[in-house]
Amino acid sequence: MKNIAQIIGSKCRAKRIAPLREMIKKIYKKYGKVSIIDVGGTKVYWNFIGEQFLNEKNVKITLVNLPGTFINPKDDKIFIYIEADACDLSQFNDNSFNIAHSNSVIEHVGSWEQMQQCAKEIRRVGENYFVQAPYFWFPIEPHYMVPFIHWFSEQIRISLVMKFSIGHIEKAKNLNEAVNEVIHMNLPNQTMFNQLFQDAKIRKEKVFGLTKSLVAIKNVAYNV
Numbered sequence: 001m002k003n004i005a006q007i008i009g010s011k012c013r014a015k016r017i018a019p020l021r022e023m024i025k026k027i028y029k030k031y032g033k034v035s036i037i038d039v040g041g042t043k044v045y046w047n048f049i050g051e052q053f054l055n056e057k058n059v060k061i062t063l064v065n066l067p068g069t070f071i072n073p074k075d076d077k078i079f080i081y082i083e084a085d086a087c088d089l090s091q092f093n094d095n096s097f098n099i100a101h102s103n104s105v106i107e108h109v110g111s112w113e114q115m116q117q118c119a120k121e122i123r124r125v126g127e128n129y130f131v132q133a134p135y136f137w138f139p140i141e142p143h144y145m146v147p148f149i150h151w152f153s154e155q156i157r158i159s160l161v162m163k164f165s166i167g168h169i170e171k172a173k174n175l176n177e178a179v180n181e182v183i184h185m186n187l188p189n190q191t192m193f194n195q196l197f198q199d200a201k202i203r204k205e206k207v208f209g210l211t212k213s214l215v216a217i218k219n220v221a222y223n224v
Contacts, residue, residue: 016205016215017048020101020130023219024049024057027098027128033058037097037125039086039118040065040105043079054078062097064089087117092125100126104142104213106133106196107187115186119196123218131197131216135204136187138212143168143185150187157182188214 027034034057038045041063046054054061055078062080063070073081084091086102086109100122109118122129134142141150145167149157161178165171172178190211194202197216204211 016132016213019203019217020099021049021053023099023128023130023217024053024059028057028059031098033060034099035059035097036061036099036101037089037092038063039089039100039102039122040108041101041103045103046078051078087114087121089121089125094124095127097126098128100129100131102129102131104132104134106131108184110184110186112186112192115188115192115196123197123199126218128219129197129200129216131200132205132213133193134187134213135211136189138207138210141167141187150185154182190214 024034024036036059038061041061042065043063046061053059059078060080061078062082063073064082064084064086066085067083070081070083075081082091086105102118102122106115106118109115119131122131136150139147141147144150149160149166152160158175158178160166161169161172161181162175163171169181172181188196190202193214193216197218200216200218203215203217205213205215
């Protein structure tokens with residue numbers, strides 16, 4: 001099941017980033033450069049775009065992640081590494097970036113209030129934005145990599161994480177770790193995602209006719 005889910009995820013991601021590439025192209029055409037903030041992002045993720053494309057379009061990407069996430073980070077021609085909380089990007093001014101980007105992050109920030117704050121910060125710092133999140137009603141949970149588990153109660157999931165390693169989730173060392181793992185994984189449904197990104201166009205990624213994830217795209221100038 002894990003390998004199948006990974007293959008599906010890779011294919012969906014490749015298709016998903018097509019409109020992001022178009023957004024980058026059009027911003028580059030207008031400005032000759034593109035600035036992106038990737039909230040919760042990693043350098044590896046951008047392999048799907050490709051270093052050659054990023055260099056050709058003069059893209060500079062600021063990767064923002066929690067303290068301790070990056071191991072010996074070194075800024076280079078494309079990437080800048082910043083340690084910060086996704087819910088507090090106050091070090092950046094409004095519309096500091098051409099694009100604010102986030103992929104499978106907002107479901108990890110915590111409570112509904114924290115999800116709202118994260119979305120608010122993404123909308124604030126980016127002139128445009130491109131945000132993806134796994135969809136609650138897709139039967140295979142992308143972190144546990146098994147069907148239906150995210151529909152179980154928190155108590156059942158905590159018990160399972162205490163006993164087993166499941167998908168990408170390692171067996172918890174103690175109860176506190178298990179509880180934190182479970183309560184910080186809140187996949188949004190359609191209504192929640194619409195509320196978080198009211199000024200965006202919402203795209204549905206589908207697999208076998210089922211919505212797998214949701215993508216919010218706001219483009220203020222480029223008809224993407």
